[in-house]
Amino acid sequence: MKQIAVIGSGTMGNGIAHTFAQFNYQVNLIDINQPALDKALATIGKNLDRQVSKGTLTIEQKAVTLQNITTFTTIEEGVKNADLIVEAATENVELKLKIFKDLDQYAPAHAILASNTSSISITQIAAVTKRGDKVIGMHFMNPVPVMKLVEVIRGYATSDETTNIIMSLSQNLEKVPVEVNDYPGFVANRILMPMINEAIYTLYEGVAGVYEIDTVMKLGMAHPMGPLQLADFIGLDVCLAILKVLHDGFGNPKYAPCPLLVNMVAAGKKGAKTGEGFYHYTTGSKELIVSDKFKKS
Template sequence: MGIKTVGIVGAGQMGNGIAHVFSLAGYDVTLTDISQDSLDRGLATIRKNMDRQVTKEKITAETRDDAMSRIRTTLQVTDIGPSDLIVEAATERETIKTAIFEDLQPHLKPETILTSNTSSISITRLASRTDRPERFMGLHFMNPVPVMKLVELIRGIATDEETYQTMLQVVDSLGKTAASAEDFPAFIVNRILLPMINEAVYTLYEGVGNVRSIDTALKLGAAHPMGPLELADFIGLDTCLAIMNVLYDGLADTKYRPCPLLTKYVEAGWLGRKSGRGFYDYRGETPVPTR
């Protein structure tokens, strides 16, 4: 399967990063979202990040301009139907993702491959609600997409070998490394990472340490580049909670029970960096712990 055109659903943090790396790799990209503001912000972010790459001499100004010229935007999700490959990078809610694939279905080419950037939702279940479960895969990029080298490739139970091999080649063409995962809740990275973050929240909840001491302990004691609570704020506490609930519901094991304090922060709307407050308050010049 020759992949030349890529449709991306969602111009947010993940979607614009995915558009960035595909356009730099020479693919023609169509980016869609439900609001023009989101599309404009997404394009501005891509431009800013490519400008940074030019400044650091990772790419040339000509390469940046060529890549930007390969990205077009649309408010109509059906416009991306004729793409060779579609990457869904919408909100981490199964009902939304399913509705997007249902809207796209009548407009797809027979050979179009469908993928989801979901970090935890069952690929088999998403695929079963389309007309092409054999050409459906999980394509989970890490955040920030232009920087992180890993892509999790998740095969659903019906994914065929040709689709898998094609997506291996696509990931390689982006200059990234694929880690193949089986379709079980949260796959590999989040199956390991999110319980660690949840345990850090329990450590805070139980008073074992405060925000700063917990993050300092993991940064200096385990050589993590970011502390777990700082990382949770970066990911988004609502996303962390959603993934923990997927693990808890999907594996029926109490060790995955989301910490009540994590739930409380999400209920308060303190979602981390994107809302201005989470385990740190970001509204001043420097982040300040909230506990």
């Protein structure tokens, strides 16, 4: 297994492509438009420069990594020789089902189809293909080149062979794969998202402010990042989408998204990627500044 295709060149997609290419896999990075792909390559280059400056990568290894990535704007061309395709598109059920129908049509019969979904059912995704035994979840963590965990999610029809291949492949990337079964949110987000949602409720109900909530969790619980900052980093729209999957999947009101989160997403305040969520984000600044909306009067 040497030929990898990655669908989607956003934060997760370019991180996945970077990681495979760094470990000398040939990677086809696929997106619907070339400017998005150009931006992804620039991001990968900057992240590789950071690794070089830290001494974890040589300049020669950076060059080889970039050479290992080829970009495509059509799925048909990008996946025709792939051994593994990793889908890393937006967390939207309809979009993912459409992509997997196309992958099943255009990918070689032997190819494994993986989704980087953080919450959507692998069984549901596999059901739109004719190769359910070869459909699996590979949930990487952000930032992909740094974070060690890969949640490997078995759908109802996923075979032992496919699971073993993906577990081994993840180890080849120097990741730590953890096998989990296919239920809403899997493990990571089934536990993480209710915590983030509760932190937002704590703010919404006026128990404490943004800075105070995050400080309690960082200093009191040894979290490297407070839950509100983490929500901004993940993307508030992504958090909302995952909570909706949990709420719909379990039918339990404890997963219902906080109204404040719903309103912030509707207002376009989606976190770091839009420049404002619970905090303000300015280019190049590492200082955390609480959003004006949540500053104490």
